[in-house]
Amino acid sequence: MLTWKDVINFSVNGNPTPDRRVEKTEDEWKAQLTPEQFRITRQKGTERAHSGALCSIYDEGKYNCVCCTTALFDSTIKFSSGTGWPSFTQPIKENAIKYQRDTSYGMVRVEVMCNTCDAHLGHIFPDGPEPSGLRYCINSESMILDKEMA
Ligand SMILES: [Zn+2]
Numbered sequence: 001m002l003t004w005k006d007v008i009n010f011s012v013n014g015n016p017t018p019d020r021r022v023e024k025t026e027d028e029w030k031a032q033l034t035p036e037q038f039r040i041t042r043q044k045g046t047e048r049a050h051s052g053a054l055c056s057i058y059d060e061g062k063y064n065c066v067c068c069t070t071a072l073f074d075s076t077i078k079f080s081s082g083t084g085w086p087s088f089t090q091p092i093k094e095n096a097i098k099y100q101r102d103t104s105y106g107m108v109r110v111e112v113m114c115n116t117c118d119a120h121l122g123h124i125f126p127d128g129p130e131p132s133g134l135r136y137c138i139n140s141e142s143m144i145l146d147k148e149m150a
Contacts, residue, residue, distance in 0.1 A: 004126040016095035022068040022117040040141045041119035049084025052140025061147040068117040088136040089128050
């Protein structure tokens with residue numbers, strides 16, 4: 001199980017190697033995604049709180065990256081944080097997510113990205129539920145819920 005210490009270690013010393021890489025040009029992403037998906041995942045945008053379609057959904061399934069379809073989270077690690085964004089306590093797999101120090105807007109935060117295609121997903125905070133204590137705060141627009149649990 002990942003803890004905040006692991007997250008900081010990844011963001012400072014480098015992330016785990018992904019199973020595969022997907023790289024596309026900005027124009028290719030633009031053609032594939034909706035304008036809102038593009039703004040959030042490729043330009044590090046944030047959707048308005050409580051606006052996301054996946055915010056209050058707890059159906060069983062996997063949450064896949066909207067850009068490259070890699071599985072990022074699943075419904076067993078989703079929890080209701082009350083923040084207005086889908087929240088998770090762990091990644092589906094240790095190397096699914098990439099962590100990067102983010103000092104934008106005068107804050108020191110840890111940005112969460114898809115480790116396969118570098119899509120911006122959201123941020124992670126050390127105030128989640130036990131036992132991991134992690135809260136992945138993720139934009140709905142960056143994920144697709146795949147209801148078939150493989
Ligand atoms: Zn991706």
